[in-house]
Amino acid sequence: MFATLLHEIPLQGGDVTDGVVRVGDTVRRPARSSTPAVHALLRHLEAAGFRGAPRVLGFDALGREVLTYLPGATGVSPVSVSDGALADLARLLRGFHDAGEGFPLARGGWDGGSNDDAPPEVIGHCDLTPANVVFADGVPYAMIDFDQARPTTRVFDVVTTLRHWAPIADPVDRHPLLRGVDVGERLRLFCDAYGLRPRERRRLLEVARLRFHRSYEVMKARAAGGGSWATLWDGGAGERIRRASAWLDAHEDRLRAHLV
Template sequence: MSESSLPGGFISHVVRVGATVRRPASASTEFIGDLLTMFEASGWPGAPRYRGIDEEGREILTYLKGHVAWEPQQPPDVYSEESLLRVTQLVREFHDLTAGTELAGSHEVVCHNDLSPKNTIYRPVSGVLRPVAFIDWDLAAPGARIHDVAQVGWQYLELGPSVEDISEAARRLRLIADSYELVDRRDLVSAILWWQERCWRGIEAAADSGDLAMIRLRDAGAVTEVQEAYQWVCDHRLNMDRALR
């Protein structure tokens, strides 16, 4: 069966084969397989299904049809308030499914750890695009609820120098916390800054060690972009902290 490359490619080469997606296996493949199998058993539709390993040693996942927000310019529906609310609800759903399971271990839940519009499937619902599922679960691991909520704040609000209305961004961050029903949101902005610093430092460290994918990311300006986003959040932290009270 013929293969066709899917968007992305900075980290790993992902291809579509018929109704499946094939991606390189990793040390986390068994964990991710168990996680996706649990989602399937529960009937949760927000993730691809795991179908094992192919003859080339690649993970086999079901292909989810829909719009993935890879390009810089996106339809307004992708960043609408309604889509933001649905993203947050989806996160809460899979967090609640994993809470108290062996996969979460001693942690609160299993986190996706790479939530962004680029890893979200959007489909028409009543004539408008809405998020229906998350892809790229390869970084999923036990963690704290607030970590994924912070990623939603950073990535889906595009917190950084491109934000034109700080008050609106702060209001939407509060909306995320309210929609998720995050009990303790005092550390939410701190968690966003933690993610941003971890991201750019991680890219730099891996690139310095010779990781070709991270070198490409750094050369594409990813480190500078995240550093600027980090500084922007630092500069406007007071406004966002106030909105979360």
């Protein structure tokens, strides 16, 4: 058990997790119902030699989980939107999925969320936004915040990542640095670097559409319970999902040409 320390630095960036602080070389986070499952996954990744995730150190005197702090930068920047960074991110996600093989998919305790209809293959991060990817020396080397992790398919986790990094979004909702990018080219680049198989590429846009529909319903239901989800919803999350879905419908043929 770690003692409570006075010098705490609040960490910002996530949308729905409050109370995350840095204490020295550790991160303290409020424990959740999914924490035991997440800790089991992180320990599995450590045993597999995957270096792109925090290590579990236990709990402090306030009952918060204690993880290693991973130094670096998060968020959208000229470095993080480059083609090289996108390819590196795809390889990081592939390494995470490969390292997670053998972890029991039937284990319960995950928070749940939208998902694919196909049988689960891996534990997906399912929330690999720019706020949850850590860069050092221009390279995305680690992922953080596994609160939305759950059993899923590889292509579904690829879709949840490309939603933010391609990005599959209406230009009005994109970061200014991503408004002028060729989304189709970025989809292809990511899939090539990840090594996504042809049959998975053929499903990618179908799964993206499915995710838009289901994530809208999941977020709406969670927002009804108040808290951070309600704040996110009130800030226009539902409208952004609807616009992204409509943008995908309007550009599907052009995007598909880059994939198959």
